[in-house]
């Protein structure tokens with residue numbers, strides 16, 4: 001500890017951390033308090049709440065996977081161009097030119113497991129009754145995060161532009177065709193018409209808006225790419241910040257009264 | 258081996274499989290104290306593992322479970338067994354204590370610890386272990402990559418991503434506007450209103466089943482049987498043309514399923530009354546429309562008088578109505594399944610002219 005204490009007295013350390021090495025209660029509290037990331041935690045937590053058998057660390061695992069996806073995703077973006085000419089070949093090139101490359105694997109298996117981890121996290125929160133007052137609102141933030149996680153995974157599924165991708169998205173987005181009123185094969189769509197001119201057609205309905213076309217094509221690829229790499233991660237990141245903040249503000253991880 | 262295969266194949270027919278899952282679920286809720294014993298849980302885990310190992314001797318089966326994108330589902334089965342097992346174990350312990358007038362074990366260590374180092378260190382270790390795990394997995398299994406996309410050559414079966422296969426399975430029983438739009442929407446709305454309609458103050462912050470039996474049964478039925486079990490069904494047991502294939506069947510794209518399903522209107526007008534279908538759409542579909550209106554209008558009132566009287570009194574009109582409406586929608590799926598299995602019913606209300614089939 002002698003060396004660490006010496007380092008903790010240098011000007012560089014002090015300029016970064018503003019407190020000594022966290023080996024006594026005061027500095028440990030300051031470590032959590034004066035760090036923007038650690039400050040998402042409270043300074044002290046209930047013993048019952050941080051037990052692995054209580055939370056299974058599932059929320060934490062979900063967050064870990066989100067970070068893993070961000071990191072590997074950014075690396076993948078260096079090699080990938082979201083156009084019909086390039087997308088497939090870029091992914092193949094990645095596989096062939098990078099020896100031992102595992103970024104795509106990490107990204108894909110991480111995505112699958114993130115979906116599973118959110119489900120299990122939700123089950124844990126439900127089974128411990130942690131959505132009950134005062135945590136109703138945070139449960140709802142969670143539901144939106146669940147949706148965002150599924151959408152992130154869904155939009156990413158299209159990007160390799162192989163048969164698996166295009167047809168999974170076709171099957172998924174075909175549902176939008178049947179959206180009541182705003183899908184062209186949905187009940188009530190024929191009611192939205194001016195005289196004989198139908199307003200909801202294959203070229204104007206909700207599916208068209210989603211795919212930027214009647215089929216899963218170039219427009220859909222670009223749209224999904226932007227959603228997947230920019231819009232959805234930003235939204236999810238923002239909501240996660242609120243989610244963690246609220247965990248703390250609602251009294252930390254739940255426990256018996 | 259052949260006997261094993263034919264038993265498994267028989268059990269996995271959708272009607273049998275879903276019924277077995279439901280029976281299993283009822284057992285889980287009513288016998289959770291026995292089922293969550295560590296010995297039983299380990300037994301189950303070993304049993305399932307053995308099932309996969311023995312099953313993997315069969316080529317068709319091995320091909321399906323080791324497909325890269327299907328591995329999450331195999332993992333999911335074990336992950337749910339482990340987490341649910343832990344939760345129910347803790348609930349059983351707590352319920353026993355509550356019966357004796359003791360607080361749940363979570364209340365025992367009410368003391369607080371400093372987040373640095375206690376929590377931060379376990380997060381750190383967790384991060385390292387997970388990183389190692391994912392790197393090992395990624396080195397071992399290559400991410401799938403198929404032929405380049407072609408908008409004209411559809412693969413058979415064309416499946417949605419695995420986490421949506423429960424919805425795709427619902428398409429067997431409902432049209433896309435219900436299975437793909439209305440029901441997912443209701444799932445989201447239903448999840449969101451949970452904290453506002455569950456007025457039971459007990460069981461906040463600790464595992465218990467006894468104090469929240471109704472809430473937990475409804476949630477777990479929805480999650481385990483109507484979602485997870487259907488994902489498994491959609492992944493492993495649905496092949497070309499979304500036909501059923503047992504685990505040890507070869508996925509033959511030319512398998513033909515006879516179409517014998519019949520609409521309620523045909524059943525009533527043609528088979529029972531013996532006339533032809535009326536020309537007026539609303540008269541033709543009147544039987545189904547009446548049944549559905551009655552289902553949503555009369556059942557809540559009946560339940561408020563008998564069966565769920567206590568809920569009605571404790572929750573008040575608004576909360577009660579929302580709860581019952583959501584439950585009726587959730588029950589619509591198993592009901593439609595039963596109607597399909599027993600009387601080959603296709604639609605209760607069939608108005609293809611308006612894309613309105615229920």
Ligand code: HEM
Pocket residue numbers: 055057058059060062063066118121122125128130131135138139140141142143145146149240243247252253254448
């Ligand atoms: C991207 C998705 C999500 C992330 C990263 C996330 C992360 C977390 C973390 C780290 C915690 C702290 C306790 C723990 O680890 O269990 C937590 C708590 C919580 N989460 Fe999430 N979560 C996500 C999605 C959800 C979902 C889908 C729900 C529910 C529908 C939800 C509801 C809650 C609630 C109510 C708490 C407070 C629990 C308590 O105080 O015991 N979260 N979340």
